[in-house]
Amino acid sequence: MKRREFLKAGAASMTVVAMATPAIAQTSGTTFLVCTGAWSAGWSWKKMHPLMAAAGHRLAAPTYTGLGEREHLASSSNDLETHIQDILAVIKYEDLRDIVLVGHSYGGMVATGVADRARDRITRLVYLDAFVPTDGQSLMDVGPPTVRQRMQELAKAGDGWRVPSNPIPSDTSEADVKWISERRLPQSIKCFEQPLKMRGGDLTLPRSYIYLTRVTPADPFRPFAERAKNDRNWRYYELDASHSAHVTAPEALAQLLQMIASQPT
Structure with a gap:
């Protein structure tokens, strides 16, 4: 994307924020596959399903092993790779193609791994207020310096292997x-x-970053947003919403996701 085009993309995002019901160039039958945030599951995206379906799109929000309706599979052996495999299995067995892959929060870690291994099935990668790792990085590596100690202390204070959820916005x-x-x-x-x-080197898929601007004092996503905003290989958008926009601002998020999917690759 040229620099001028990048700036226009940023301006368009602000228009989406400002308008209650913007006109959206519809794509036909787009499949949006969500890698959910930590502690959450497919249930948390229930407000988004009717909105995306009404516009003719498919939204899939699978639940990771050990969470939501799969809590009976909770285990100290569950890790990032477990959740990457969860999403890859959905792609395989549902035969999903031409996917807009959305990673929310912790789901940015999962989505990056999925995009690396299913490049031929994915047309776009969207990070929604999410961590954006590179090869060899964990969430504890890319998060704020205090995150590792805090998570370890929280796990130790509980059952020794699980971290309780962050506060709700x-x-x-x-x-x-x-x-x-x-x-x-x-x-x-x-x-x-x-x-x-x-496994496949740097990602070259079209990538977008949605920064949710109602931030908390300890905002871990600003560095990724700033990086995307200043990189011409990314499209950058902002939404006036708190971290769980799929809960607190589903209509605005649905509109923005559809607009991103309608952009030329």
């Missing part, structure tokens, strides 16, 4: 707080400490 409705609190589960610390192993 403060702008979440009371009903949604209750809904989320009843379903979030602690997650194996190995998911956060296992380094990503890339």
